[in-house]
Amino acid sequence: MTCTKCALCKGRTNVVFSDGIENAKIMIIGEGPGENEDLQGLPFVGRAGKLLDKIFESVGLNRKEHLYICNIVKCRPPDNRAPLPEEADACREYLEAQVRYIDPKIIVLAGAVAVKGILKMKDVKITKMRGQWIDVGATGQSPLLEGRKLMPILHPSYLLRHEWNKAPDSPKAMMWKDIQEIKKVFDGL
Known part of the structure; x- marks a missing residue:
């Protein structure tokens, strides 16, 4: 791929x-590549990616057998900043082609940037939206x-930045609840 958009x-x-x-039934969409991803040419391979793998593996799902993983943008934003709307728009045709080709039944939007990019929303409070199925x-x-x-x-980078505790409203507890819900729906497909 030699995009210069x-x-x-x-x-x-x-x-x-x-x-x-x-042929994944679950597609995970993140925001954009970080340094490790840019060097290796694969999404979610740094610390956040390793955590994402552990989270999905905790319910018996993995990227080699069950998942397809991509990002809103395909090139690393400088200094790991969030992709700008015009950058997301430049990559949109690639992302749409991925969705059409993979034809997933479940799309997991990892973080506010992914929600904004897919649903074209401006104000996203991920801690309020997470864990709820969206009917588009x-x-x-x-x-x-x-x-x-x-x-x-x-x-997953949000989880890495916040204390891991067992309180019911902790990021860890929220993620555990969300991943169990995703697995439940996956099992029903």
């Missing part, structure tokens, strides 16, 4: 397109997403 191409080492299996079929805003179950979750 936005300025992110100037600083990349690798285009970070995807990882996982092509009723709105008609995106025919590509109709019939799919979308679940926002906390980005």
Whole structure:
């Protein structure tokens, strides 16, 4: 892939397109590649990616057998900043092609940037939206997403930045609840 649609191409080492299996029922969409991802050319391979793998493996799901993982943007934003709306728009056709090709039944949106990028929302409070299935079929805003179950979750990097405790409202407890709900729906497919 040799895209030059936005300025992110100037600083990349690798285009970070995807990882996982092509017939996945679950697609995980993150925000953008970090330093490790840019160097290896694969999404979610740094600390946050290792945590994401552990979270999904805790319910018997993994990227080699069950998951397809990609990002809103395919090139690393400088200084690990969030992708700008125009950068997300430049990559949108690639992301839409991925959704069409993989045809997942469940799309997990990892973090606020993924929710904003997929649903074209401006104000996203991920701690309020996480854990709730989103029905886009009723709105008609995106025919590509109709019939799919979308679940926002906390980005694993958020979990790395917050204390891990067992309080019912801790990020860890919220993620555990969300991943169990995703697994329940997956098992029902």
